[in-house]
Amino acid sequence: MLIERIWAANSLRNFHYLIACAETGEALIVDPLNAAQCLAAARARGFSITQVLNTHEHRDHTEGNAGVVSATRSKVLAHAGAAGTIGGVDRGLARGDVIKVGRTVELEVLDTPGHTRSHVCLLAHGASPALFCGDTLFNAGAGNCHNGGDPGLLYETFVNQLARLPDATRVYPGHEYMARNLAFTLDREPGNIDAAGALEAAMAQKPEDARVTTLGEEKRVNAFLRLQNPGIIARLRERFPEIGEKPDARAVFVKLRELRNSW
């Protein structure tokens, strides 16, 4: 499986991804925003795009569909529940579906609500698994729930699905928010030396060169995957005493998300 990340260089800091079969050169584009950019990147790599996948219905993840489809006649895939909003969807997806790209790539569809109610992540299995997680999991952060989302559902997705994937899973999010999110982790957990080191590295890198993290690393630096951490809980209680001395993980997640909204 070949992965080409394409930095959109926009204010929302989107990433697009080409996922290609090394044998046939067939490719799937994840979340096209700037169609011309996606088509140029595919051309440069000698890939032919045959499928478009939208992780969810927000415009910054679907805007390039029409341009890619008209240039390539690709099929459009999205969560069945988002298909009506997106329009032009050829294949509505559900949990457990498998997407094939060329001869060698298979991607499992995860149904991952929270950022919106109809959001999919793609999981490539194997020795070096890869997760394309849209606006669900970010580097050191979690998607917001402002536009059709639900923090309780996002919590369920994190705990019951994403956190259970192998630590070696490479994380490919829909946006580049690494430094900002690491700063939030440090605000919540000032003694986290892994986050401090990662922030220093993130400040020194250009977004187009952003490091690809693994889930194992996320568990060390992402506050939304550290819901049992005593330091995070103690500091959260200063702000929200009502959560009590032994808050459940859901309450910690939801309050962290609430704080991050205005942080």
Ligand SMILES: [Zn+2]
């Ligand atoms: Zn979104």
Ligand SMILES: [Zn+2]
């Ligand atoms: Zn987005």
